[in-house]
Amino acid sequence: METRPFLEMKGISKQFPGVKALNKVDLAVYPGEVHALVGENGAGKSTIIKIIMGVYQRDEGTISLNGEEIHVTNVIEADKLGLAAVYQDLTLAPDLSIGENFFMGQFPRKKNGMIDWNHVYEKTADTLKALNVDVNPRLRITELSPAMQEMVAIAKTVHKKSKLVIFDEPTALLSNEEVDILFGIIKKLKASGVSVVYISHRLEEIFTICDNVTVLKDGQHVKTLPVKDTNESQLISFMVGRSLSDMYNIEHYPKGDELLRVEDLNRGKILKDISFNVRRGEIFGLFGLVGSGRTEVVRAIYGADAIDSGTVYLNGQKEIIKHPSQAIALGIGLLPEDRKHQGLALSQTINHNINLASYKAISKFNFVLGKKERERSTESVKRLRVKTPSIHQLVGNLSGGNQQKVIIAKWLCCESKLFIFDEPTVGIDVGAKQEIYKLIEELTREGHAVILISSYLPEVMGLADRIGVLHEGSMSHIVEREQFSEETLLRYASGL
Amino acid sequence: MKLFSKKNKLRLAEGNLLVIVIILMVILSFATKNFFTVNNLRNLVRQTSVNGIIALGMTFVIISGGIDLSVGSIVGVASIVIAKLLVGGMPIFPAIIIALVVCGALGAVNGFIIQYGKVPPFIATLGMMQAARGIVMLLSNARMIAGLPKAFTGFAQLVFAGFPSLFFVWFLVIIVTFILTTKTIFGRNIFAYGSNIEAARLSGINTAAVTLSVYTLSGILSGLAGILMTSRLGNGIPTAGQGYEMDAIASAVVGGASLSGGSGTIIGTVLGALLISLIQNGGNLLGINAFILQIIVGVLIVASVWYDQIRKTTKS
């Protein structure tokens, strides 16, 4: 490793109205180094990235590249200096093709000044192929799965041949296969002397590919140290300020009667003869590769999508669920995978979102009992420890983990008996994750049932009592806890 | 009371507008000798109430993330239908009910097309704006309908306790819509729907019912405005309401409603409607050239929204 860092930030501070997002933070990244940045939700990781890229301007501090101080005021300048970033929120234009997104802002021109479309699509196809991403560059972003969108965003950034590449939570939406592809890419970058900044809430990833790690807490620099000199629990205690016990160590309670039984669920080519049951007090995991149909299974049960055939029994009673309202009335709650687009009314208050699905219970003649509404919200906010100054805060202003808690609170208010969690911990910090796990534990203790979908294998394996493995729309295997092993599950998921 | 800070902030947003309205009123009181007279204030209220009522219906539509361009034509429908019925000898009360039902039905058709045809609200209601006006013209032969009973035309002239009757109707609509938006499940659902329709659906809200009901409500309130206008003018007027959609939308948006849905308040819209009338009334009292006044109206609408944006960003 060279002695002079490629990027050096000293004493960086950034104030947002009401929030000191960064307070005198230092960061140094050397050529060929993969530098991890970790911290709780809202610690200021994304803010640092945006300051490097010139999206935000720092209030104080210095940034230098190769020892030379720089003042980047916009993304174009950053690009010219060889800086590139994959941002946390997908920053693709959904109506445009992959190729256009690749070249957005810097289209190649023909001699006559027009865009060279052939070049755009050929180059994009080449890049994608080189990165092992198999997709037609003329497809529009809306036609891609979220994971594929993330891969496109990654490919778009990486192909620029920058000197510093920043990844802000790239794996949140990815499954193992794509994570492997990404790690391959990062290794190549490192080998060619590029500096990499890597942000993730999945700590074991840090130990797989990073050289050094910087921990942030509440906008302040806590520690920078080589990865080999530390371990997960130490990192967690730096991040959270206390040590957490084993993440997945939850109590498994005795199972009660069968609550849900699904028989021969079919929907086009997406779901084929799905059958399984869930008992009270049980955590039923659904595992599969991206696009295997896990989300579709629970949406079908929930009445969010129409099904071709199949029967659903609740408490042994046959039920026909055609609209989410019926599912809710039967005591089913769904925490959807895409919380921004499906889970929350972002421009509304916490108070409104928490009560959204259960106004009937706190109203008289359709008039909402405002006091009860607020009491319930206040209680939920306390119970789930949602970090907010007020229940009248807009949900859009909360950090990801706290948004997730608001959705859970919504279903707690419905007195649901079956909770469906579709990717509940995406983008959530370890502390919040553990709180959600504890909550799941608590739900099962009270005799509720949980269906848990996660692309993150350790999570499903750690929590579930049984796991149904999906492959291309059919549930080939249901594995008991005793038989859990990464290898078996992945094998089943790949259809082998 | 930290828990309530957000609520106060909301009040502040309307407060901005209230400040603008009050400043304008104070200026007018000094600049003209007649602004601050009982008579003129009464006129002001009367002049605002028709647009005021339509704008309240529009507020629901806008909160739901839609837009309703057909309100003006529906005002015309109400005017002709009630006039035809009354002239045909029907008693006042059933005639009013039928006119409101017809207008509500036209609104429901808007909602139906938007919900089931997946036609964008702008286009669905633009089509209705054309079609409903055509129907009005066809029904009335493009002619005014005279000979309405005195009992009906007298209503708009009444003054109770110093306030014109139209004001009471408007006030009643304000109260009802205020309660609907702030106190009922229906109101909560519209906000959720406008903010994120998919999240609303997955939370068990019947989104089709919301779509149908906001447009129906807008139709009914436009109908009510049309009936009041007919009472005031004493005739069924086929051209009634032309161009009113713009005033109604402007009132709601100046009042803080966002065309992307999920926000808007009744009080804001009331103030927005008042502001627009106030500019017109003030301009007339000051004897400003009609064309310059038109320019001022345009500039002030933009300026008030701009000012509100500035306040918003510096506040948060």
Place this chain on the structure above:
Amino acid sequence: MKLFSKKNKLRLAEGNLLVIVIILMVILSFATKNFFTVNNLRNLVRQTSVNGIIALGMTFVIISGGIDLSVGSIVGVASIVIAKLLVGGMPIFPAIIIALVVCGALGAVNGFIIQYGKVPPFIATLGMMQAARGIVMLLSNARMIAGLPKAFTGFAQLVFAGFPSLFFVWFLVIIVTFILTTKTIFGRNIFAYGSNIEAARLSGINTAAVTLSVYTLSGILSGLAGILMTSRLGNGIPTAGQGYEMDAIASAVVGGASLSGGSGTIIGTVLGALLISLIQNGGNLLGINAFILQIIVGVLIVASVWYDQIRKTTKS
């Protein structure tokens, strides 16, 4: 040829509309004896070109996720400005340039207010619609301006190679805007901006420049339409263009542009504008009652968008 699937799908979307337009033309050819005559087709093209040009400017605005309600008033500005200049003795060419610059500047003001005032496009351009009309009335004293030179008024009557001159201007605008939207960086930036403004910004696109330029372009094209209309009508007309915003928006949306931004095509808008003229033209040839025709226009606008939605959902 898997690579081209997307492109073909796009063509299909416009194809739907093309099918509708062709069916309507065939019906009219059989139903009337005069539809399929050189003269009538010439009229049709001439009647479409003014709205056609405005709608193309509107298409850029809509692709960017905005809306421009001020186009009609800007048509009026162009008409009065060029008439005043020509009557004042200025040669034709510089007069045209000045009129276009004025209209472009008004469009730029729209863009400025939207970009820097963060005022929603609906409100910013609604204000401009009012203000610009006021300016027109003030400039012209609300009177028609007569006495334009024959060289100017004659232009719109010219026929080259069987096509009316207006058609050539429209055609030129079609070509230029088509190239802009499909082949240039400027055009693609507008799509990116309309689809996801944050993504566009982070990709280094100058979003302020995009905002300013789409509204300026819309202003310039409205100005061009206003100049052509003035040549055709032989007078500077202060009320010129009233209500044109609705036709232009309808043309673009019927042509497949989405009001939420990020999509829209030039060919689609051209077909949309043609469809709207065609209904009007056919209605006149068939001697349909004006009110029934108005109803038909409304219904057909909705129906064509509905049909397109059905095709879209059954296709995918």
Place this chain on the structure above:
Amino acid sequence: TTETAGGPKGEKPYEIAVIIKATDSDFWQYLLVGALNYEFEHPDLVNVTTYGPPSESDIDQQVAILENVISTNPDAIVIASTSSDASVPALEQAYDKGIKIITVDNKVNTPKVNSFLATDNTLGGSLGAEKMVEYLKANNISTAGKKIAVVSAMAGVQVLTDRDNGFISRIKQLIPGIELIPTRYVDNDIIKALSTTEDLITTYGSDLIGIFADNNHSADGVSRAVAEQSLSNKIIVTAYDSDPEEVAAIKSGAIKAIMVQDPYGMGYKGVDSAVQAIEGATLPEYVDTGVVIVEKSNVNDPAAQGILDPFTMKKY
């Protein structure tokens, strides 16, 4: 070369197209009654088809309609052209094709017209001024230092401008020291006319002694405001056109005199002239259809009924 038309030229019944300025007002509907009555009386002689744009500001739409009508090759066209220049090229083309052209209401700047039937709007306006002065005297209203207002339906419409100018120049002659309040425009909306008049009364109080309203919609609003405040004998209102509300106002005294044209006659005589032209007669270049002044004294005359409401003469 004059093409020979495709239709049954010279064979009965003759195809006659009647194009009005706007479909949205009683006045133009009256014209159609005249034309259609003629058809009813002479079923074997003529076949009348009627056309018109929605509003008088839609000048180019009227030109488009005219062009489309020419495509259908009628034997004659009776047109009330909104603009004196815009329709010239199309009319000349039609004339050259052998279609007979009868213009009514508004003179068109071309000699290629078979006959022109109209009222002199400027003259009508000046009659309004004379009547106002007469009633001011009759009510012992002093004019010294007082003010008179003009409430116009719309800015930028030629005939209205003519009426207003006729009124203004005559009233200045008759009462030399009189102050004219800047003209108010009300978008042809009765309720806006009403509000505007209320504001005028608030502002000028007893200084306001007369109001001239230049069409039926503006007159309806003005008379209602005056009647509501019981100022019928303090503010003298004279106006143009007739509709049921204006007639009622004449009877109640809220309007003192209305200048009524003879749209029925224009329609009836227009078609009749067309028939004569087709049959080869030479027609007078200009026929004055006259203005009738209707006041309380003659409003109940049987002779006035047909003029006030031509629908009473409707035969079909």
